[in-house]
Amino acid sequence: MMSEFTQCSPYELTQNPFSLIGKEWALLTGGTIENCNPMTVSWGGLGILWNKPVATVYVRPQRYTYGFMEENDLFTLSFFENTPEYRKVLGFCGKESGRTQNKWTACDLHPCAFDGGAAPKEASLILVCRKLYAQDLTEDCFIDKSVVAPNYAGDDFHRMYIGEIIACYRR
Numbered sequence: 229m230m231s232e233f234t235q236c237s238p239y240e241l242t243q244n245p246f247s248l249i250g251k252e253w254a255l256l257t258g259g260t261i262e263n264c265n266p267m268t269v270s271w272g273g274l275g276i277l278w279n280k281p282v283a284t285v286y287v288r289p290q291r292y293t294y295g296f297m298e299e300n301d302l303f304t305l306s307f308f309e310n311t312p313e314y315r316k317v318l319g320f321c322g323k324e325s326g327r328t329q330n331k332w333t334a335c336d337l338h339p340c341a342f343d344g345g346a347a348p349k350e351a352s353l354i355l356v357c358r359k360l361y362a363q364d365l366t367e368d369c370f371i372d373k374s375v376v377a378p379n380y381a382g383d384d385f386h387r388m389y390i391g392e393i394i395a396c397y398r399r
């Protein structure tokens with residue numbers, strides 16, 4: 229863990245999860261410090277399941293990050309100061325793919341090891357998550373079918389990952 233971070237309990241967080249994820253966006257990192265890839269997410273959730281604090285993320289199968297999510301037990305969710313600089317970084321990591329370039333170096337972000345996961349040291353809040361559950365969303369399970377067409381024109385249903393938040397680091 230980087231020394232500028234202090235560990236806290238998820239129960240101590242005071243941020244609004246709707247604005248934190250939906251408006252400010254987050255960087256999802258799959259993999260380990262040896263081999264990891266970041267992508268921007270703005271859909272997801274923070275809450276409690278099976279009596280554990282959990283983070284839920286939704287990853288489409290065509291993302292390069294998808295393979296890292298599948299092959300590793302841990303993932304991290306990182307949040308940044310709400311500045312134009314980091315907005316640009318999150319915009320970039322939400323458009324460009326790690327398949328064709330190293331997004332860490334392109335954005336001058338420095339991945340560090342956090343409990344076996346990887347996250348950028350530039351973040352202001354990092355959640356380290358251990359995968360508990362993964363499941364593909366399927367068309368037949370949509371109760372409101374009107375959600376399907378505008379979101380899944382490419383038949384690219386998200387895989388949902390629910391991870392136990394095993395550690396939280398903030399500045």
Ligand SMILES: Cc1cc2nc3c(=O)[nH]c(=O)nc-3n(C[C@H](O)[C@H](O)[C@H](O)COP(=O)(O)O)c2cc1C
Nearest residue numbers: 268269270271287288291292293322323324325326
């Ligand atoms: C604001 C924003 C939010 C995004 N949220 C998600 C998401 O929740 N799930 C997803 O699969 N893709 C999401 N994306 C798209 C990926 O971040 C994007 O396809 C990225 O280039 C994937 O990178 P990768 O190929 O290196 O994994 C989002 C993009 C933006 C700009």
